Each structure stands twice: as structure tokens, then as C-alpha cells.
Amino acid sequence: MSQELILGIYVFIMAIFVGFEVISRVPSVLHTPLMSGTNAIHGIVVLGAMLIAGSADTPLLHTLGFIAVVFGAANVFGGFVVTDRMLEMFKKREVAQTEKKDA
Amino acid sequence: MLDFRGSVIAVSYIVAAVLFIFGLKRLSSPATARSGNRVAAVGMALALAATLLDAQIVSYWTIALGTLIGAVMGIYFARTVQMTAMPQMVALFNGMGGATAALVSVAEFLRLTRAGESIGVGEATSIVLGTAIGAISFTGSIIAFGKLQEILPGKPLQFPLQRLINALILLAVLSLGIVVVAGSDATPLWGLFAAALILGAMFVLPIGGGDMPVVISILNSLTGLAAALTGFVLHNQMLVVAGVLVGASGTLLTLLMSTAMNRSVANVLFGAFGAASSDAAAASTAVGRTVRQTTPEDTAIALAYARSVVIVPGYGLAVAEAQHTVRELATDLEKRGVSVKYAIHPVAGRMPGHMNVLLAEANVPYDQLLEMDQVNGEFPQTDVVLVVGANDVVNPAARDDPSSPIYGMPILDVDRARNIIVLKRSMGHGFAGIDNALFYHEKTRMLFGDARQSLTQVGQALKTA
Numbered sequence: 001m002s003q004e005l006i007l008g009i010y011v012f013i014m015a016i017f018v019g020f021e022v023i024s025r026v027p028s029v030l031h032t033p034l035m036s037g038t039n040a041i042h043g044i045v046v047l048g049a050m051l052i053a054g055s056a057d058t059p060l061l062h063t064l065g066f067i068a069v070v071f072g073a074a075n076v077f078g079g080f081v082v083t084d085r086m087l088e089m090f091k092k093r094e095v096a097q098t099e100k101k102d103a
Numbered sequence: 104m105l106d107f108r109g110s111v112i113a114v115s116y117i118v119a120a121v122l123f124i125f126g127l128k129r130l131s132s133p134a135t136a137r138s139g140n141r142v143a144a145v146g147m148a149l150a151l152a153a154t155l156l157d158a159q160i161v162s163y164w165t166i167a168l169g170t171l172i173g174a175v176m177g178i179y180f181a182r183t184v185q186m187t188a189m190p191q192m193v194a195l196f197n198g199m200g201g202a203t204a205a206l207v208s209v210a211e212f213l214r215l216t217r218a219g220e221s222i223g224v225g226e227a228t229s230i231v232l233g234t235a236i237g238a239i240s241f242t243g244s245i246i247a248f249g250k251l252q253e254i255l256p257g258k259p260l261q262f263p264l265q266r267l268i269n270a271l272i273l274l275a276v277l278s279l280g281i282v283v284v285a286g287s288d289a290t291p292l293w294g295l296f297a298a299a300l301i302l303g304a305m306f307v308l309p310i311g312g313g314d315m316p317v318v319i320s321i322l323n324s325l326t327g328l329a330a331a332l333t334g335f336v337l338h339n340q341m342l343v344v345a346g347v348l349v350g351a352s353g354t355l356l357t358l359l360m361s362t363a364m365n366r367s368v369a370n371v372l373f374g375a376f377g378a379a380s381s382d383a384a385a386a387s388t389a390v391g392r393t394v395r396q397t398t399p400e401d402t403a404i405a406l407a408y409a410r411s412v413v414i415v416p417g418y419g420l421a422v423a424e425a426q427h428t429v430r431e432l433a434t435d436l437e438k439r440g441v442s443v444k445y446a447i448h449p450v451a452g453r454m455p456g457h458m459n460v461l462l463a464e465a466n467v468p469y470d471q472l473l474e475m476d477q478v479n480g481e482f483p484q485t486d487v488v489l490v491v492g493a494n495d496v497v498n499p500a501a502r503d504d505p506s507s508p509i510y511g512m513p514i515l516d517v518d519r520a521r522n523i524i525v526l527k528r529s530m531g532h533g534f535a536g537i538d539n540a541l542f543y544h545e546k547t548r549m550l551f552g553d554a555r556q557s558l559t560q561v562g563q564a565l566k567t568a
Contacts, residue, residue: 001223001224001225002223002225004338005223005225005226005335007340008334008335008338008340008343011340011343011344012331012343012347015331015343015344015347015348015351016347016350016351018124018344018348019347019348019350019351019352020351020355022124022127022128022131022348023127023348023351023352023355024355025128025131026127026130026131026352027131027132027133028359028447028449028455028456028459028474029133029456029459029469029472030130030131030133030136030456030459031356031359031454031455031456031459032189032193032454032455032456032457032459032460033130033136033140033456033460034127034130034352034356034455034456035193035319035320035323035352035353035356035454035455035456036189036192036193036196037126037127037130037139037140037143038127038323038327038348038349038352038353039193039196039197039200039323039326039349040140040143040144040147040196041123041127041143041147041345041348041349042197042200042204042326042327042329042330042345042346042349043147043196043199043200043203044147044150044330044341044342044345044346045200045203045204045207045329045330045333045342045346046151046170046173046203047150047151047154047339047342048203048204048207048211048333048336048337048339048342049169049203049206049207049210050151050154050155050160050166050170051154051157051159051160051337052207052210052211052214053165053166053169054157054159054160054161054162054163054165054166055159055160055161055162055214056162056165058213058217060213061210061213061214062165064206064209064210064213065165065169065206065210066165066168066169067169067202067206068169068202068203068206068207068210069165069166069169069170069173070169070172070173070176071173071199071200071202071203071206072173072199072200072203073169073170073171073172073173073174073177074173074174074176074177074180074196074199075173075177075196075197075199075200075203076147076151076173076174076177077173077174077177077178077181078176078177078178078180078181078192078196079177079181079196080140080143080144080147081177081178081181081182082180082181082182082184082189082192082196083140084137084140084141084144085181085182086186086189086460086463087133087136087137087140088137089186089460089463089464089466090133090136090137090463090469091463091466091468091469092133092134092468092469092470
């Protein structure tokens with residue numbers, strides 16, 4: 001096994017602990033935004049797609065890279081925008097009542 | 104040692120990983136959640152900008168065009184999707200991430216073998232797993248999308264020898280994986296990719312619509328895992344961190360959802376729940392039990408003269424798109440001095456937190472939304488419970504009848520309230536295909552019809568009540 005792989009495994013295990021610690025604090029009210037927000041974060045694989053698309057030297061690699069960039073970019077941009085749209089709606093009672101006065 | 108450019112990229116990745124964690128941390132309260140999502144987006148922008156500096160990239164055309172098309176598509180869907188269609192939107196984006204991870208793994212293998220570089224066992228294993236898991240997540244999510252969008256039937260799809268066939272495909276994926284790791288030929292990797300695509304579809308087809316909260320969570324965690332594996336392939340630790348964070352979130356939600364249904368994850372995946380039980384349940388519908396119907400006018404009076412009302416929303420609320428109507432009714436009741444709360448079961452709807460998002464869209468303040476544990480003690484002091492399109496999550500059989508298929512599932516104890524009014528389209532069964540004793544309870548009144556129409560009528564009757 002390479003040193004790099006062992007380092008990767010260390011990071012993997014540590015991140016599991018951090019992930020569970022951080023995410024177990026998210027209240028159930030926010031489970032849908034959590035899911036769609038993390039959805040956007042795993043779109044980070046698009047950077048791998050960019051590296052491949054940018055260094056491709058065969059038609060096959062060009063095609064694979066291109067499709068992967070399109071999917072990945074849709075995942076990233078769509079994921080963050082839709083999560084933002086959802087979270088914008090979560091309001092406390094005070095805000096809801098000022099709105100009622102306006103109406 | 105890294106050169107200057109390499110160092111800039113490396114530091115940007117570290118900062119991005121920290122921003123992801125920090126962003127998720129801010130999701131622990133609705134007040135900070137929106138900024139948390141933005142913090143994570145900044146991390147993403149930084150990571151992607153840094154990647155563009157990579158010396159490996161020689162041409163930017165494919166990247167620019169691909170990003171443009173993907174971004175326009177993604178943002179268009181994200182801005183136009185109805186809040187009621189959110190579960191399928193999440194499934195679709197999840198599938199795209201899975202596809203990206205699988206394609207990156209395959210392409211990286213091709214690139215390395217072409218360059219004549221030797222691929223270590225660790226890298227090869229990561230490539231195999233990344234391809235397989237990404238592909239399973241892709242087609243699995245597409246099938247889930249189809250079921251949620253009602254392009255495919257929501258009922259479990261079963262056929263003879265299903266488990267045997269699935270086991271054989273899994274075996275094919277595993278053995279092709281071993282061949283890829285042992286050799287350096289791309290052909291078995293393509294075979295593995297294809298087999299994993301089929302496996303993903305086959306694995307979600309036999310799962311019923313009501314089990315989607317669990318399925319979406321699992322697929323979410325699979326895509327995260329695939330992304331983390333891609334990090335091993337590309338020697339990119341930030342990718343590992345980001346992927347694992349998603350994997351952890353998906354796993355946690357999977358466990359929460361299956362606990363909320365009192366079923367093991369394996370039972371959800373392989374049980375084909377809701378397929379077989381419907382015949383038995385139809386036969387057991389007791390003869391001679393009476394259903395008491397009510398009218399919108401009587402409902403309005405019952406609500407208007409109550410001191411406390413609890414509204415229990417279910418998937419039927421989403422189907423009827425009645426979230427705004429229910430909120431208007433609640434506001435009118437509050438003006439009359441009635442205390443109104445909402446009781447949210449963890450698996451109500453088609454994904455974790457589905458009801459919360461719908462009610463938030465209708466401007467219901469989130470402190471009015473109560474979780475199961477918070478609200479169950481309050482039902483005996485509640486004058487009227489209004490059940491809007493929920494069924495299995497309020498079925499007392501889950502608590503009282505050991506022979507019921509859903510026995511042991513934690514439920515909202517609405518039958519302990521003083522009066523219960525159930526809004527329902529017809530006497531059809533819920534997702535589990537089980538008869539609901541609540542509907543025959545002497546305290547229960549049924550208001551049949553489309554939930555939105557019924558609520559509108561109740562709202563009008565309330566004005567004269």
C-alpha cells in the first residue's frame with residue numbers, strides 16, 4: 001500500500017467521526033435541506049471530471065469528461081440553489097406575523 | 104515538494120474542506136441554516152476555482168461548455184421545481200452526482216492505463232468500488248425519481264426469481280471487479296459499469312413508494328461514498344472529506360428513518376413492503392363496523408369552538424398541494440383564539456423532513472411544528488385533531504395489535520385526543536395496505552374528498568360559524 005493511500009484512509013476515518021458529530025445535531029425540521037445540501041456537496045466530484053475533461057487526449061476521454069462535467073455541474077449548481085430556496089422559507093413566528101400585518 | 108501553484112491548490116482544498124464542515128454545522132438551527140448552505144457553496148466555488156489552476160489541465164473548452172450546460176440545467180430545475188416535487192428533485196441531483204463519480208472513476212482508469220502508469224491495488228480497488236457504487240446510485244436514483252414522479256408505479260415491482268437474478272448480477276459485479284484489480288484491461292471495467300447500472304435499477308424497483316424516505320437516504324449516502332472513493336483515486340483528501348460527510352449524513356438519516364418505521368434497513372430493501380399485505384388486509388376489513396361521516400360545516404364548528412387543535416399532515420397533503428389552504432385555515436382559527444399546532448411524524452411524506460419543507464413554504468413558523476415525542480403527551484388535552492392525508496402513521500394498530508404488519512412502529516397517538524377528524528379521498532388503504540382502526544373509532548369523523556377542496560370548504564364555513 002502506498003503512503004498516500006494510508007493517509008487517505010486516515011482522513012476517511014476521521015471524517016466519519018466529524019460527519020456523525022456535526023450531522024447528528026441537525027434537527028428533524030431541517031432534514032430535507034440537510035439532504036439536498038449534502039447532495040450539492042457530493043457534487044464536488046465534478047472537480048475530477050474537470051481534470052479529466054481538461055487533460056483528455058482521446059475522443060473517448062473527451063466524451064466521458066464532458067458528460068461527467070455536465071452532470072456534476074448540474075448537481076452542484078442545482079443542489080445549492082434548491083437548498084437555498086428551501087431554507088429561505090424557514091421562518092420564526094415573529095416574521096410570519098409581520099407578514100400578516102403587511103397583507 | 105509542491106511548487107507554488109500546487110501549494111495554492113492544496114491550501115484552497117484544505118480551506119474548502121473546513122468550509123464544508125462549518126457550513127453543515129450551521130445547519131443545526133433553522134436560524135443559521137441558510138448561511139450554512141452559502142458557506143458550503145463558497146467552499147465549493149473555492150475548490151473548483153483552485154482545480155482550474157491544476158497543471159494537468161491543458162484545454163478549458165470542454166470544461167467551460169460542460170459547466171455552462173450543467174449549471175443552466177441545474178439552476179433552471181432548482182428554481183422552477185414545485186416544493187411538492189422536492190423528493191424527486193433530490194433523487195435526480197443525487198443520481199447525477201453518482202453518475203459523475205462513476206464516469207470519473209472509469210475515465211481515470213483509462214487515462215492511467217493509456218499513460219502506461221502502473222495502477223496500485225489500492226487505486227484499482229478504489230476505481231472498481233467508485234465505478235460500481237456511483238453507477239448503482241445513478242440508476243437507483245433514476246428509478247426512485249420515476250416512482251416519485253409517478254412515471255413508474257409506486258407499488259413494489261416484483262417478478263419471479265428476482266432475488267436470484269439480483270444476486271447473480273451482484274456476483275458479476277464483484278468478479279469483474281477482481282478481474283480489473285488483477286489485470287489492467289479496460290474491458291472488464293466497462294462490463295462492471297454496465298452490470299452495476301442494471302443492479303441499481305433492480306435494487307430500487309421492488310421497493311414501494313412509502314419506503315422512499317429510506318431509499319433516498321441510502322442513495323444519498325452511496326453517492327457520498329462514491330465521491331470519497333474518487334478522492335482515493337485522485338489522491339485528493341478534500342474529496343474524501345466531502346464524500347464522507349455526505350455518506351455520514353445519508354447513513355444517519357437512513358437509520359433514523361428505519362427506526363421511525365420500526366423496521367430494519369434490510370427489511371425495507373428486500374421486504375417489498377406493501378405488495379403482499381394488501382389482499383390480506385382487504386379481506387380483514389371488518390364487516391359491520393361503521394364509519395361516521397361529517398360535513399365541512401360541522402368540521403368548521405368543531406374547530407371554531409375548540410381550544411386546541413393539532414393538525415397531522417401526511418403524503419396526501421403533498422398530493423393535494425393543500426399546504427397553503429391548511430395554513431390559511433390555521434391562521435383563521437388562531438384569530439379566533441384557538442391554539443393550533445402541527446404534529447410531524449418522521450416518515451410522513453416521501454423523504455426525511457418532507458412535511459416540514461411543505462409547511463415552511465406555506466409560511467408556517469417552524470416553532471409550530473412539533474415532533475412525535477413532543478406532541479404525543481399533548482393529545483389527551485387536545486380538543487380536535489385534524490388528520491390531513493396521513494394514514495399508517497396514525498394507525499393505532501401499530502401500538503395495540505401484535506398481528507398487524509406495522510406493529511411496533513412508533514405512531515402519533517391521535518386516538519387519545521377528544522375528537523378526530525380525518526380528511527381522506529376515500530376509504531382506500533394507506534401505503535402499507537392495512538386497514539386503519541382509527542377510521543372506525545367512535546370519536547372519529549371522516550370528511551371525504553380532495554384535501555384542498557375540503558379545507559377550502561371548511562374555511563368558508565368557518566367564516567359564518
